[in-house]
Amino acid sequence: MDILSAYPAWLITHGAALLVVLPLLLGAITAILPRERLAWIVTLIVTLICTAAAFGLLLTIFGGETQLYKMGGWDPPHGISYVIDGLNTPVLLLISAMAVLCTIYGLPSVAAEVEPKKRAPFYGAFLIGVAGLLGMVATGDAFNVFVFLEVSSISTYVLVAMGASRDRRALTAAYRYLILGSIGATFFVIGVGFLYMETGTLNMADMARILSDLGGGSRAALIGFGFIIIGLGLKLAMFPLHMWLPGAYAYAPSFVTVFLASTATKAALYLMLRFTFTVFDPSFEYVGTVLTYVIISMAVLGMLLASLQAIFQTDARRTLAFSSIAQVGYMLLGVGIGTAASLSAGYLHLINHAIIKGALFFAVGAFWYRYGITRVEDFRGLSKMMPWTMGAFTIGGLSLIGVPFTAGFVSKYNLASAAASNGWWWAVGVIMATSVLAIIYIGRILLIAYFQDPPEVDGKVVAKKEAPLMMLIPMWGLAILSVVIGLNAYWMDRAADGAAQVLLLGVGG
């Protein structure tokens, strides 16, 4: 490919390690930089390089190559190997690209929301979080996943708590996230421990081989699977395990909310896919049972109940947070049905939802930045006060509902047709019902913003004050992207189909 030939060769051959090492090391340096502007510039450059590397890796994947990077030159299964294949590379690109957009948005937003002394460490923690997420997606070693899961979690706890200078409730939200997140990580590592007991290896590909030789393994593997599903379920906010999510999303700085909503839960969902389909196999009896009965029922319950809860929230950020839990349900439904079409649709929804929710949370953050409002009833007349920001919010909202010609429509349509071709018409009904609920909770905000007059202060209508350009660029970037995907989803479909292929056939795994 042409673009690929412009890349320096080392960026591709060492890309897998570079993605993790660069933000990790520079995160440590950034934390002690004396000036926040310097820290911001370093963060921007690092995330840009990561995005370039991830894009290059994606091009090699489209070119039909997969990569195995041996850390320290030790051969798998003894050494830690990083695997770059069709399943994880789109997620790598998603994480690093969202990190770039968040950083751009962060220049005005962090200055408004975080205390001056804490801004350079804030960027440091952010970079380390990026490194953790990229690491847990790129690695092919089950224990290494746990290490990076903790690296990313600990830095996100810190980032959520940084919201305390805006709203003290961020501290309790961060504490709750810390407790539940640690339980999730512990469950995960217990599960990996059981798997190690069963297979005697930590390399995922090796585990998969041994497990399939054993035909699913003994009860130890079964228990390990249970622990891993619960642990990752906590991390990705699967329905009854989502209690940490609304608080963390609502009270974290807007920068962090966007980053969490569009990357952290997505990386955990990727891990669930990776473990359920490539380490274990849906043909094992217990895995099939869990997928059909547990994952699908949780997905459907989450879609319905969290959407209902979203309708009754007074705070716009909490509305969007509950909507995120419902959207996780869609992705899990795709996972649970377990056909190539449904996996591809679920995977596509993972990426599309990250884009859509990113745009929505960017916009809500900008409303707070200008007017200090987060309650839905305070959104009166925002379409006149901040037309551009409200425009991006509207496109994101329509996309979330699944209006045709938006990204949300493509993935919901694919998911519904995958369910229908499996004969699961009730699942199609649930998708329709939750879309109607989404119309209610998004429509409620849009109605107030468009059809009520701006409030008056001291007898004068509140002046129009558009969000700064640095906020509008990433916001509109995502909004336009969601429309582009809605019009032509060729590349997205190709990436998602590639991922589904890795999941079902183990191609390149």
Place this chain on the structure above:
Amino acid sequence: MTPHVILRVVSKFLIPLIALFAFYVQFHGDYGPGGGFQAGVILAASVILYALIFGLDEAKKAIPPSWVRIGMTLGVLVYGGTGVITWLLGAEYLNYSVLAEKSYNGQHYGILLVELGVLLAVASVMLAIFYAFGSREPDLSDEDW
């Protein structure tokens, strides 16, 4: 007479020995149990003992918090930097074999450097946590109890 004279004298004897033992554990890590993590904790413990006996302010004079912050970063950078050097020498990340002409020498130097980074990072982080908790103003003064 200062209070706790026995504690002060005994710990003055012990602190250098504890610090020395930390380095024994550090370099013994090559041949047996031990290594950077344990050594870092022991090294930090010697400073923490000093702070407990002579007070936090004295300890902060001996090891200023700014050093601790730099130590944390430096530790990570020594570890990660070793990997970057192996990159520049054309091998995989943290492939120590290229650090010397003979690969077993390279492995030896590599692990020494990495363990040094771990020592720095762990000792500094332990101290940073101790300083952070120790510097908190008590909500109740001792007389109020």
